[in-house]
Amino acid sequence: MTSKKKSALSEKEGVVPPPTTNKSAAKKIKLRRRSQPTVDEFVTQICAGNITYLSKAITLIESTNPKHKEKANQIIEACLPFANNSVRIGITGVPGVGKSTFIEALGLALTAQSHKVAVLAVDPSSSVNKGSILGDKTRMEQLVTDPNAFIRPSPSGTSLGGVAQKTRESIILCEAAGYNHIIIETVGVGQSETAVHSMVDFFLLLKLAGAGDELQGIKRGIIEMADAIVINKADGDNEKPAKIAKVAFQRALHLYPPKDNGWTPKVLLASALHFKGIDEILAMINTYMQQAQKDGYFQEKRTSQNSYWLLETIEQQLKASFYNSPNVPEALQNEIENLENGSTTPFNAAKRLLKLQQASKNT
């Protein structure tokens, strides 16, 4: 390893500094590695609310090293009895809607009520565009210094399934560490809202007041998922359009079938920058949670979410193993060409591809 002087005085490069590796340093590093905490130590420390251990364990979850993953799995299973006691809130909204400011305001309002808040994210694109939501923690300047808040950027990964799994496992550790409110942010790339929706108790869509045609730009299916729509930046000149937007959204929500649990999605105004409307939003989530706890919908939803992720994981693995089988990618390309020139049917093509995978497994 080489180090580079950062002093402004050293203008010119050219002199290569001597390598810092020496025997005693290498020994120290090895020792430090060997002294990685055991699963029991991890669990004890996490359950005691030790943020350093929580962060380290999440790093194990995010690692690509199979040994780390195995260890992470053991920690997660051991933490399970201490998890699940939280309100999981999903928040989505396009860039520019003020998600960071809103989450900070929500987080601060929660810690002011003596709650502990963890903020996680699901952003499968972060590894592609190198930008990561929540990566820039300075965006939540106040919350990041709050001892009762824990902020962790989106895990990296190209597949939504992988990113979602890591976030879901992190939720368990955060809950075991005593965070009783988990906020999960997503920018809504691809199907990421669906993924977040299926890991939270309450799903909140953040919007801005627009030019009156609010509904045109919304992705299909998002409205159906929302338990509440919050129109942010409802301050100053924006207050009037925000009120008009509120009516439009309320009318639109009326067009959708009612939710399983009878909850009517609410439309609220907020100005996160001025801490306006935040307490009303928390009160609404509170009302929702009390109702859901009382009528059993809370547990029912979490159970069905677990089943969903079980089946989803199985199906993703089956597909991944099929599409990565030897010869399958080329054969699939050929069959698609056959379909395009009309020389076969999708069903016969599928049959041949499945036979090919079977054959490659048996050799």
Place this chain on the structure above:
Amino acid sequence: MTSKKKSALSEKEGVVPPPTTNKSAAKKIKLRRRSQPTVDEFVTQICAGNITYLSKAITLIESTNPKHKEKANQIIEACLPFANNSVRIGITGVPGVGKSTFIEALGLALTAQSHKVAVLAVDPSSSVNKGSILGDKTRMEQLVTDPNAFIRPSPSGTSLGGVAQKTRESIILCEAAGYNHIIIETVGVGQSETAVHSMVDFFLLLKLAGAGDELQGIKRGIIEMADAIVINKADGDNEKPAKIAKVAFQRALHLYPPKDNGWTPKVLLASALHFKGIDEILAMINTYMQQAQKDGYFQEKRTSQNSYWLLETIEQQLKASFYNSPNVPEALQNEIENLENGSTTPFNAAKRLLKLQQASKNT
């Protein structure tokens, strides 16, 4: 085999008639079976528009006998070069909306224009409730006697994938037999609209005028799929509510994102019983098809539908093979219980189940 007298005079049962099986009859049956047409004969006759052969070939498609299926596959692939020259129209609507009457009116209007019309159906529930849509051909009294119309009830089957596959294969044979308009009906059980939508060029939703709150009862996702909404039974006292419903639907359609090809879904009124509005509907479909042919969307959509069915079939087969693996059903039940009592995560449960399947394959 035993036969039973159908005469109204034989009131009492009790006398068992003698078995009809005898050597010469058995020989005849065997001979007839042996004389089943060859693949070449099937293809020649189907392409010549022979309805008997077309029906027989569809029966092979629907057969559960692997030999019949194999023969059907050969016939389908040989017919492919003569297929695809048709307008495929999907029609959905809840029971009572007048689907049969509407399809008959549409079919008769088409044959009056010298077109040949095949009417097929996708109804995965038909094998369960023993009732089958289109099963009662007398509902289309006039169309059924029209020499240019071919009506075939929904294939039976419990899985939508299977039923849809059979219908999709039947489309190819009908097209090869010269039917240039294929109407595919569905009652919309489960995901059957999605299945039909992904095998047709034009998707039509049939509705009735209601009590003003037309949109409440519509299943999620249906509106997005519709290329047109037709409000049926717009006659007599119903004309005024139908016109009001038309405006409501037009307003609702405006809330959805525009279609890939720029087509704005239309809302039309019809009274199939009085043959009112049918020509306008055909003219609209015609306009749509001309535009789609011109800008290449027609071919693009059919190609992407083929790819969709290829991937869909592969995924269904992978899932079926997993869930039917030895020990997997019981183990899955166990893991779901583990999830319910919170002793594992969905991801660890999935890992164990996938290992189990792998192990059972290798033995």
